[in-house]
Amino acid sequence: MSLNRREFIKVMAVAGMSPWTPRLGWAQEPTARQNRALVCLFLRGGADAVNLLAPYADPLYRQLRPTLALPEPGVAGGVLPLDSQLGLPPTLEPLLPLYRSGDLALVSLCGLGNDSRSHFDRQRWMEAGGDGIPVPGDGWLARALAQTDLPTPVAAVGFGGRLPFALSGASAVAIRDLDRFGLPAKHMSALTQLYEGGNLVSQAGQQTLAALNFIGNASLPPQGSDYPDSSLGRDLAQTARLIKSGIGLRAFCLDSGGWDTHANQAATLAARLDDLARSLAAFHADLGAQMTNTCVVVMSEFGRRVAENASGGTDHGHGGVMLVLGGGVQGGKIYGDRPDLSDLYGPGDLPVTTDYRSVLAEAVTVTLGVSDLKTVFPGFQPQVLGLF
């Protein structure tokens, strides 16, 4: 099925037709589609792409990063080569089997083309699904969810105390701890009356009550094992419980913080990558066969400067790497252009040659059955990557 689809997409693309038109592919299997879920993981702070997908064979790699470059493949703590040019840091070793089995794809030189290097502007723009100007007033994922048939009162969950902007405008709720997500029944009915109004707060209250009824009362499987004891590990474990419960949630937003490595990058980044890899591997194992219906997309607001600074860190850069896991992805390969450290962008950054929205577009088409991408990403024409 997916192979045919992929071939089909390529034919369509060659024929100059947009392959992302309605009623293609999975659009014909609505019930199967309703079991699919999209998990968006945002690495906040600007994750360093140069050491996440290391161009270990490029002699400039070691020149520009005299202390931060990873050792050669084969040496202790060395790069795990994916091919003759690029490799993963040893901290990502738990992801290697997923890459080799074809469940994990990487997209190189990927991100938002806008020249800004501000964390906050770029996070907002990317969560809005735009490229800077003008900024849509709601989240890209909210617009994508609006196109799906949603029989459930809540379509998406964001983990943490505050709802991420990507879900702004969606029937979505923020949850910190599933086991503490509930209220006694008699308060529920009093609050239901209290929050009948139409203003912003009342609407939020209605959403909360709907979520309490829907998620708080659902019977959830116990937590799977082997997750790291970290905020990301806990949130992915909760995501897995919600997916396995089969109550029909379609999207999840998760955050991982601490990627802004201006100083002491070696230790900080290793810890972040270790957490990321072990959390994702645990999630993959936890979901088992259901992983084919679940697509995880990992993104960050920018990659970092190639050359290291004097603090053993790197400053804000440009091009990054995106990860796509599960959901029928044609993994085991690196999509997008290869970095060339002799041809850098601006103050010495990796360029962006694949727009982050091209990755998201394929993910929402396949996972959520979105047909009108122009609404999700206004004014943007996705490039066909054929990830799925």
Added chain:
Amino acid sequence: MHAGDPTVHLLRRTGFGIRAGELRQAKEMGWQTWLENQLSPETIDDSAVDDQLKRFFPTLDKTAGALATRDRNRLRRTMLELKAARLLLALFSRRQLFEVMVEFWSDHFNIYHRDGPVKFLKTVDDREVVRRHALGRFADLLQASATSPAMLVYLDNHRNRRRGPNENYARELMELHTVGSDGGYSQADVEAVARCFTGWGVDRQTGAFRFYPRRHDDGAKTVMGLEIPAGGGMEDGLQVLAHLLQVPHPEGPELRANARLIATKLCRRFVADEPPPQLVGRIARRWQETDGDIRETLAFLLRSEAFFSQAIPKVKRPLHFVCSALRQTGAEIGDLLQATATLLKVLRRLGHSSFDHPTPDGYPDAAAPWLGADGLLQRWRFSLRLARDQLPGFRLDRERLTAGARTPAAIIERLEVNLFPDGIPEGLRRQMVDVLARGTDPAQPLGSDRDRRIAAAVALALASPAFQVY
């Protein structure tokens, strides 16, 4: 748009909830005089809470040198004392506007508490930067922040040196502290500013600011049109700070970028999440005319007709919600350390623990992010616990809160005075009558379960949509 009592509006917008007695006092002296006093916090006697802080929290007055340690328990204690002091001042200080501005600048110059030596350096930053200059001149506040060891460590400037500059502080200085992300600077400006601040660091012995000339890049630089000649040493950074306050905004050169940024944030804080552009323009001009005099600009804003007429209800942030519930119900502290431990836990759950926002943009000052399911759920839970007097360390005297009223009608009248000085919304009133009277005549005195019914009514009131906004 606000159409109620101006004194209520002023007190509500410039504090953490209106305490019983405050409104009466403010009405007696007139809101103008009340505001005058609030703008001169040094004239307000705050010894009651200050004495408590001195007695229970000895680290607050200490220097960085005295606080410096690697002992985890001592570090933990230093952090807890600062967080607890922040809460107690919001709750009990009579200088409410001052405390609101302390919160405002703590967000503007946000520093993450758990970042290495920041654990103890933030205590000094809170005292010497934020509190010292909260109503002073912005230029002084900015310079104090730029030389604050906590800020230098948090944004890595203590490692910023000639060979391989670190751009972290330079970028946030422009984007967040002075001109704003639309303020018209380029990546080249960020790099030049980073070079200007090379050598600004922290003395490892004393924990104080120190300029290291040998780490400084003494070459010539250009920052947003300003030529900085070679050999300026520490002057380079000082010149940058002054220049960033002067640069015109690219979209309208009659206004400075810094004035636009601060005016927008002040109007968002005090008037509406999406402040009217004309008002922002007027406040920005006042900011410029007074060279960033915080007190003067604030006085101008809070006395303006627009402050009253253009206000749109704002959603209380969790700290504000929790404080207003405690202040307006007149909850008292039984055991101070237990009470602060309770509140710290509540605020952590609500996602608004002081000094714990990891990224330099500070906690958001707009409604949407705070209204997710978890946020409201935790507010509802807190309302129930407070109303039932189940918050460890606190005592809620429901008898006093309702002034001994016996009938549902009289009880509601008392709750209205304390919790909704502008009037209880009709729907909420009906529901409060329901839980109090349970179908009987609201003019008849309640029986033995009166206390439990009051608790239910208070919980309802605090959990209601009307109490989430101000």
